[in-house]
Amino acid sequence: MDQRISLVTLGVADLDRSIAFYRAIGWEPHPRSVAGEIAFYQAGGLVFALWSRVSLAEDSGVADGGGWGGITLAHNVLSPDDVDAILAAAGAAGARIARTGAPTEWGGYSGVFIDLDGHPWEVAINPGWPIADDGSILLP
Template sequence: MQQRLSLITLGVADLQRSIAFYRVLGWEPHPSSVAGQIAFYQAGGMVLGLWSRAALAADSGVSDSGGWGGVTLAHNVESETDVDGILIAARDAGGTIVREAAATDWGGYSGVFTDPDGHPWEIAVNSGWPLGPDGSVRLG
């Protein structure tokens, strides 16, 4: 298996609510999405999907305990101002700020919000992981 990630699918309780939330953050579903069933987003060299939590659990062969699944998503940006702006937009769209933006022990700056289904997103600046022109991150 190649060292690559192609797709992250988030299980959501209300697909339309989640699409609306991500739309406020500037994300638009790809035309290959299936209305009322699943939303796909081109995210650099990979894809983010939003799908019914129950359907995702069944398809993955797991029991849904309803709790946090031990995964946090991250979005790296170029500046502290970008971090702050995205956190404000997420809060205004109905997300919850669970860690205010601040300097980190590893020399960066980050904060965390959760989307309406509780999926945590870290928004970060990390000078040790430079961003490419397409927004891709490279280990420094």
């Protein structure tokens, strides 16, 4: 198996509500999305998707006990102002801000929002991980 991730799918309670939330923070579904069933987003070199939490659990062969699934997603940006702006947009769209933007012990700046279905997103600037023009990050 190649060392890469092709697709990240989040299980959501209400697809339309989740699409509206992600639209409010600047994400637009890809035209190949299936209305009322699944939303796809081109996210750099991978695909991000929103799908029914029940359907995702069934398809993945797991029992969904609810709660946090042990995964935090991250979105790296170029400046602390970008971190704060994204956190503000997420909060205005209904997200819970778990950690406001602040300097980190590793020399960056980050904050965390929790989306409408309980998925945590860290928004960060990491001076040790430069962002290429296409938005990708390669570990130095």
